[in-house]
Amino acid sequence: MGKVKRLRQKFHNAAVKSKDTATDKVSTEERDQNEPFSPVFPSEGLFSGIQIPDGVLKQQLPDDFDTRSAITTKSLKGLQLKKKDKKKLRHEIWLQKVDAIQSAKKKMKEKKKRERNPIVGDMMQLEETLPTLELLLKGDQAPKAEQNKRSSITCKKNKGIQKEKTRRRQMQEDMNLFKQVLRHPAYMEKPGDTMLEHLQNKLKQEEDMDT
Template identity: 45%
Template sequence: MGKMKRMRQKLHTAAVKSKKDKSTTIKDDEEMMEDTSLMPPPPAPSIGENFFQNVNIPALALLAQKLPDFDASSAVTSKTFKGHNLKKKDKQKIRHEVWMSKVDKLQTVKKKEKERKRKQKTPIVGDLTPIEDALPTLELLMKKSTGETTKRFFIFLHRENQEKPRPIPQEKKRKKQLLEDITLFHKIVQHPLFKENASGTIKEHLKHKLEMEQEEDRLALKKEKNEMLRKM
């Protein structure tokens, strides 16, 4: 037997509108239609107009908005997947892969340490003559070490004997140096070689200057070495 249905009745009947109210509503609707028809339509946007001409977004703001990649992060949390539409199984898989990579790293470190300790305990068995022939003798090492130590000692003495420059020179010296630099600059600018080829002249001058300084240092070191040997 089918389900019986009955129509739902309204509790309150609608109020009966008078003829005057109907006429006023129709007139109001007609006036509204006339007003809307008289209003001009809104201006259509031009095709060539640039909507983003006044927009200025700095590059730092774009970098700050960049979401962190879960592959680069060391720990995977709930914030890691924010913004990524991933399924629950995919998230679990990523967490499992990160955890397994950490476990693998720990295992490799432990294996390396175990292998190192095992190699330290195992004695070397075999012919060691090729290794002995390849290594330098004790006399050769002593000669090299004495030569290097004496050279370092003379360099140290040379540096100690030199006058240590002040961090800030005196005002008279600074003024004197400034005047000398200005006169030298004017002389260089007025020189004919500088006028012909400025870069080549400067390179050549610097080359000669470096060679002279190296030669002076070598001679001073040699002189101090001879003096020390005489005293000994």
């Protein structure tokens, strides 16, 4: 026995047709004829209000202007590298970071080492190595034998390195002496004359020791 088919029923309502369709069509045509049409092409003087300098018009663009103005996947994401090249690039960047960290640690270590070494303020060795005022005044007038004698007296044999405790004590004494000199009223009043008088007394003391 064959399959019995039934006709489908339409459940939507039919469109309501207007009785005055012809009159509506005529009214729209009349309205379109009465309204003026806008021109497709503009009138003359389109660029009358625009001022373009001559330098811009004579400008010559580079040859690769079109290629650089186009947005591509390479310009956005960079060059497409192989997996091996990417691995090599990452390794080089890692080595640079390691070198920078190692150099920073080395500099910090050297800085701390320099900070631990105090500046020794032993003024006696500096005074012994500097020439006296007499040698500066005489210059080449004194004979070479006299100069050699003076240099042998002034240039004493270098002593060994003192202990750290001794050097610290000597440095503290030199600092206290320097502060006393700065607070002395004669130095505060005339520092230049005071220093000159000290040098003269020192020179006289050396002459007395020689005789």
